[in-house]
Amino acid sequence: MTTTETPLGEFLRARRAGVRPQDVGMPSHGVRRVPGLRREEVAVLAGVNADYYTRLEQGRERHPSAQVTEGIGRALRLDADARAHLSRLAGTVPGVPRARAAYQVPPALRQLLDSHRSAAAFVIDRTLDVLAANDLAVALHSPFERMDNLARMVFLDPAARRFYTRWDATAEATAGHLRQAAGLDPDAGRLRELVSALCGHSTDFGRLWNNHVVTGKTQGTKHFLHPDAGPLTLTYLAFDIRDAPDGQQLIVYQADPDSPSAEALALLRTGGL
CATH class of the missing domain: 1.10.260.40 (lambda repressor-like DNA-binding domains)
Structure with a gap:
């Protein structure tokens, strides 16, 4: 056999x-x-x-x-x-065609990002690479060495376990997003490279990856602890970007109006902390 x-x-x-x-x-x-x-x-x-x-x-x-x-x-x-x-x-659903060339976030989408002045907005692809972000999203994630890939940030950046106050849930969801990506495009070289790096440097990721939990990104609540802004409770929405390759999504984090988190975001945006 x-x-x-x-x-x-x-x-x-x-x-x-x-x-x-x-x-x-x-x-x-x-x-x-x-x-x-x-x-x-x-x-x-x-x-x-x-x-x-x-x-x-x-x-x-x-x-x-x-x-x-x-x-x-x-x-x-x-x-x-x-x-x-x-x-x-x-193989019982149609496959997703792979991009033939590098994709650049178009000017209109960048303008849309910047129009979300009271919300942190950024664009990711299926492997959670951050392709573009507005100033507030960059300020929100300033505790990290760099805002380049959400999975790398969660599992490999020392700032993650303090920034994500519910790190365990965030880590499981992040591994689940990548497992979903593996089902959509199992031959993606970028995904294989990322998973290999994460498994090689994070036992937590290796354990979660081998659990084969699958998670889609749609909407929910995130809890952060920013070193300058303090605790933040933000809701997020994920919007699929039509006609864009690699499963790109626009992610928008926003706070409830007139809440302490909304005030903290406003201070982050103006640099008044």
């Missing part, structure tokens, strides 16, 4: 290990040699042949149907982001 490592197989094994029998209403008898569900149990829950599911994990089968991936997604209790990631790994 030949076993070949595949992104699909790695993902299935990692997520299977995170689901306990009691999570899905299955009895657990005797000593279990593996964490989480057995392959046979996943197959039963997904409604597929156990040998076929085993071949998927071992890389001997790589292209399950949409119906099979949906069944496996339910069996492994995957959320929407993780199910979409599974479908991409299985």
Whole structure:
């Protein structure tokens, strides 16, 4: 029997290990040699042949149907982001074309960034490289050595654990964003380079990366501690940029009107701290 490592197989094994029998209403008898569900149990829950599911994990089968991936997604209790990631790994959704040339943020988009005077706004690509930022976003992230890649900043910059007051949640979400990117474009050289560097210098990233958690960036709340502005509670929104390659998004951080965080952002913007 030949076993070949595949992104699909790695993902299935990692997520299977995170689901306990009691999570899905299955009895657990005797000593279990593996964490989480057995392959046979996943197959039963997904409604597929156990040998076929085993071949998927071992890389001997790589292209399950949409119906099979949906069944496996339910069996492994995957959320929407993780199910979409599974479908991409299985090839049941259209691939994303790779950019043929370096992309420059157009002047109109830079003007839009600068128009957000009371909000910190910046543009990232799928690998979390920061492509452009307005002055307030730069001021907000001034504790870092440089504002170049959000993942590098979270895992490798010493300022991160103080700046992100909920660092553990931020770190898990950041690794999840990159895992989603791997499903969208598994052959991306920039992503491979970044993941290799992070794994080589951060055991925390390596652990989270191997958990295969998938997270999309849409909206939420962030908590920061800026050395000059103090504690900040900001909401963020992520907007997909149409016609731009590499899954680019406009990220906007803003504070509730008349809140202490809004006052702190205003002082950051004017340099009055």
